[in-house]
Amino acid sequence: MDPQDIALLDLIEHPIFALEADEEGTPRYVAFNACALSILGRPLDAIIGKSARDVYPGHLGETAMRHHKKMLLTGTAKSYEILLPFGSEQRLVRTSLRPVLDKHGRAIRLIGTSTDVTSEVVTKTVQDSVANIQQEMEEFVSLAAHDLRTPMRHINVIADMLRDGFQDLGDGKLELIDMLESVGTKSMSLIGDILRHADATTAKEQKAEFSLTEVIKDIMGLLDPIGKCVVHMPDCKIRADRQAVQIILRNLVDNAVKHGASDDHSWIDSVPLTLRFSVASPHRGTLEFSLEDNGKGFEDPDVMFRDSRALKSEGGFGLLGIRRLLHARNGTLTAENLPDGTGAKIGFSLPGTILSLQNKDLPHRQGPKLNVRGE
Secondary structure, X not given: OOHHHHHHHHXXXXXXXXXXXXXXXXXXXXXXXXXXXXXXXXXXXXXXXXXXXXXXXXXXXXXXXXXXXXXXXXXXXXXXXXXXXXOXXXXXXXXXXXXXXXXXXXXXXXXXXXXXXXXXHHHHHHHHHHHHHXXXXXXXHHHXXXXXXXXXXXXXXXXXXXXXXXXXXXOOHHHHHHHHHHHHHHHHHHHHXXXXXXXHOOOOOOEEEEEHHHHHHHHHHHXXXXXXXXEEEEEEEEEEEHHHHHHHHHHHHXXXXXXXXXXXOOOOOOOOOEEEEEEEOOOOOEEEEEEEEOOOOOOOHHXXXXXXXXXXXXXXXXXXXXXXXXXXXXXXXXXXXXXXXXXXXXXXXXXXXXXXXXXXXXXXXXOOOOOOOOO
16 A cells, blocks of 8 residues: 555544555555554554464454455455454454455455444343343243232132122122122233233234223223222223233323322322323324323422333332333323322323214213211
8 A cells, every 4th residue: 555545544533454465365464544553552563564463462363364364365345343452451343344356356455444342242231131130020020910810819709708698788888899809800800911911012013993981991990999089081992902002001090099199198088089081193093192190290200211220119010011011012101290289191102093082071980989987
């Protein structure tokens, strides 16, 4: 290479080198730009005229030398990764070699560029580690759900035993027995959904037509069997991934019921927890759901979008799970506090279509009217 070509390489802020074969066919460095020299930490006279075997002793030099010789013989481009010593540490470097061919198609020179990819490998390792931890968490939840099946079945057995020979005095106790049985039955359904939850993030999306109203009623029947919440929902039918919608709404309702009440109020207070569901389709093929409540709101709504540890402490495994589920379905998740501390609003989007939507709100408060204070 002439001095002008070498001077031009020095102007490029990326490691670049060139090799040519000597009379014996050994590839030797004929150029090594300033950027490459600064990274390697060696003077130019320790590189030029040397082979890879001379510059990098041991197996590193042998490996690089083998690639250089093969490139000169075949005249085809090639990329490879190798650990190289940079100062006091070793870095993983991806080297790309491109041949300069003569008029007969023979390689007369190799031009190489090097990129430090150590951080890419570290990032991939960390991501794999996080994925393994999340998988272990889901497997743990699945095992716990399996263990819960038997005691949930016992609830139905106990309800049958209480009902046997029971005399209804009209004081609401029979309704309590029916409610106990209903909770046991619906809990078994919930456990089944938990066991399918790990597969939901990877399973193929399956759309179906269903009543969003009935889904919400089933969720409230499980999570609010005594009707302590006031629920407002649309009269709506949609086409979407029913399993995903059920899992997400159930986790959001569960979070609202557990954390929505103020610290100094209980479910028997005169101001019940109010949940308001809505759905819209601002863009074709996309459904946007929202759930508002009049609870105490979030201390920090942004916590739902930061690291998994904060998310776990704020909302349990459920919110972490639905975020992953939405990500797998190309959906979104938002959270905000309503003005003046009047509650919170969580929204999420999923692919889908509204089939019918009545312009009316269906108030719903289920559960028997019980004499809870014994009056």
